[in-house]
Amino acid sequence: MRIIVLLGPPGAGKGTQAVRISHKYGIPHISTGDIFRSNVKEGTPLGRKAEEYMNQGHLVPDELVCELVEDRVSKDDCQNGFLLDGFPRTLFQARHFDDYLERSGRELTVVLDMQVGQEVLIPRMAGRRVCKNCGKTYHVKTMPPKQEGVCDVCGGEIYQRIDDTEATVRNRFKVYMEQTHPLTEYYRNAGKLVTLDGALAPDVVFGQITDLLGD
Ligand code: ADP
Ligand code: ADP
Numbered sequence: 001m002r003i004i005v006l007l008g009p010p011g012a013g014k015g016t017q018a019v020r021i022s023h024k025y026g027i028p029h030i031s032t033g034d035i036f037r038s039n040v041k042e043g044t045p046l047g048r049k050a051e052e053y054m055n056q057g058h059l060v061p062d063e064l065v066c067e068l069v070e071d072r073v074s075k076d077d078c079q080n081g082f083l084l085d086g087f088p089r090t091l092f093q094a095r096h097f098d099d100y101l102e103r104s105g106r107e108l109t110v111v112l113d114m115q116v117g118q119e120v121l122i123p124r125m126a127g128r129r130v131c132k133n134c135g136k137t138y139h140v141k142t143m144p145p146k147q148e149g150v151c152d153v154c155g156g157e158i159y160q161r162i163d164d165t166e167a168t169v170r171n172r173f174k175v176y177m178e179q180t181h182p183l184t185e186y187y188r189n190a191g192k193l194v195t196l197d198g199a200l201a202p203d204v205v206f207g208q209i210t211d212l213l214g215d
């Protein structure tokens with residue numbers, strides 16, 4: 001059983017690696033950002049609560065996030081492990097998640113901390129594009145779709161997230177440094193942290209992850 005957390009600033013490549021890890025190890029990829037975005041799109045009560053925070057690059061309140069994640073990882077498909085992308089993002093969330101794991105008799109396998117400097121992140125985020133239909137991530141320069149504006153996988157329309165403008169990205173990086181970066185210390189103390197250089201090419205990063213996690 002593998003329970004994996006992906007940590008790192010916005011644009012570190014968490015989503016990109018998560019898709020590959022989830023596929024190789026057969027565990028569900030749980031992205032809190034994706035769950036919120038689909039709730040916003042559907043106009044659910046949760047989506048209406050989260051939207052304002054997301055558009056400004058602020059974090060959604062801890063209580064909302066923790067309840068959502070606990071519900072999701074209690075489902076049947078998570079009983080043999082799961083991969084969290086974008087959670088926990090605060091010390092409150094990390095402690096809450098530890099309590100949950102203890103209550104459910106499970107143990108965290110590893111926290112993969114993808115480190116990338118702000119100067120690399122800004123152009124990455126500004127060039128990020130996402131499929132409206134299946135959520136696959138592209139980059140206008142480094143990972144463009146075969147046909148402009150059209151998803152390679154599902155033919156869906158490719159768009160730019162409203163929180164991927166330069167000003168919001170700067171704010172999200174600041175929020176990351178203040179609220180999420182302290183988690184590296186928290187997980188290092190718990191003996192769970194492995195640091196990766198997220199500035200390397202996607203294949204190289206994935207190779208390091210599979211070396212670590214095994215077959
Ligand atoms: P990225 O990976 O680009 O940083 P995400 O897609 O993970 O962005 O998250 C988008 C937005 O969703 C965040 O800026 C925040 O508003 C909200 N969000 C996602 N996960 C969390 C979380 N664990 N705690 C609080 N807010 C969250
Ligand atoms: P996160 O989920 O951490 O916010 P993403 O996986 O969405 O990050 O990646 C952000 C942007 O950077 C995307 O446009 C993606 O295609 C691109 N990207 C991801 N990993 C790399 C990498 N190792 N090198 C260069 N660009 C990358």
Ligand code: ZN
Nearest residue numbers: 131134151154
């Ligand atoms: Zn698609």
